[in-house]
Amino acid sequence: xxxxxxxxxMPGLLHGAEEPRPIPAISYLSVPFAATSVLVDGRLxxxxxxxAAVVRGFAPALRPGGLGLxxxxxxxxxxxxxxxxxxxPEALLIGIRCHDTRVLASPDRRRDDTLFDxxxxxxxxxxxxxxxxxxxxxxxxxxxxxxxxxxxxxxPPATPGGRPxxxxxxRHHLGLLAEDLPGLSAxxxxxxxxxxxxxxxPAAALPRTAAxxxxxxxxxxxxxxxxxDWSAARGEAGRVLRQASWSPVEHGCPHQSAARMAWIxxxxxxxx
Numbered sequence: 001x002x003x004x005x006x007x008x009x010m011p012g013l014l015h016g017a018e019e020p021r022p023i024p025a026i027s028y029l030s031v032p033f034a035a036t037s038v039l040v041d042g043r044l045x046x047x048x049x050x051x052a053a054v055v056r057g058f059a060p061a062l063r064p065g066g067l068g069l070x071x072x073x074x075x076x077x078x079x080x081x082x083x084x085x086x087x088x089p090e091a092l093l094i095g096i097r098c099h100d101t102r103v104l105a106s107p108d109r110r111r112d113d114t115l116f117d118x119x120x121x122x123x124x125x126x127x128x129x130x131x132x133x134x135x136x137x138x139x140x141x142x143x144x145x146x147x148x149x150x151x152x153x154x155x156p157p158a159t160p161g162g163r164p165x166x167x168x169x170x171r172h173h174l175g176l177l178a179e180d181l182p183g184l185s186a187x188x189x190x191x192x193x194x195x196x197x198x199x200x201x202p203a204a205a206l207p208r209t210a211a212x213x214x215x216x217x218x219x220x221x222x223x224x225x226x227x228x229d230w231s232a233a234r235g236e237a238g239r240v241l242r243q244a245s246w247s248p249v250e251h252g253c254p255h256q257s258a259a260r261m262a263w264i265x266x267x268x269x270x271x272x
Contacts, residue, residue: 021069028264030264031086031194031235031265033087040186041189042196052086060074077100080099081096083096090202091201091203093200098196099194101194118140119228119230120227123136124224129220131259135181147209150175150255154172162260163250164251182202186200203215229242229243
């Protein structure tokens with residue numbers, strides 16, 4: 001059979017069944033100052049949340065190797081996530097609403113358990129922006145928390161998907177699970193269509209340069225938000241991880257993709 005005829009009959013054989021979707025550019029978002037404080041109870045019901053910067057809908061994971069954006073169907077309900085961001089001098093305030101028809105979270109989990117093997121939201125915060133020292137905070141639908149500090153002793157090499165090679169990660173990464181983020185506040189509650197989370201990430205405890213203040217001020221830092229939504233409970237057959245995030249990263253181990261964190265700008269306090 002001639003090559004031209006073969007191409008006409010079976011285009012997927014020569015070109016792939018689906019053209020890769022391009023990787024979105026790194027997101028940038030202006031985050032307003034919160035004029036009043038927030039009671040961290042998971043409800044997002046204070047009026048000040050209406051003034052927050054909003055991220056509506058999370059993106060599916062990248063293809064392996066960062067070769068384009070993955071199929072939106074792989075994100076499932078995790079794509080139906082809304083995040084709201086505010087800041088005050090003492091804390092970065094994050095509110096997340098998760099549409100979820102089957103919430104999976106065991107009641108017996110403790111601090112720093114492997115929460116990610118059930119439903120969870122994760123926040124990654126890098127106040128310096130160089131991908132060398134950043135916090136990961138996981139919160140379950142029951143408000144259980146796992147947090148750890150990631151430290152790299154060398155600048156990670158650039159890759160298409162923002163994840164360093166495995167050899168680099170094994171040699172240069174240290175994950176400090178025993179470190180608890182001092183002053184962290186987190187809570188979650190059930191909602192009519194799923195669950196919601198509130199986080200207050202304290203400025204004083206975040207890694208900074210020597211010249212950086214121990215409070216948040218107008219300026220730039222890096223952040224990513226990731227959601228894990230499992231199709232079935234632990235131990236059930238055929239369960240699948242549905243992952244989505246604000247700034248898309250490769251499937252699994254999102255903590256290895258600091259280079260894909262979005263940039264947020266804490267905007268100046270408005271004069272009243």
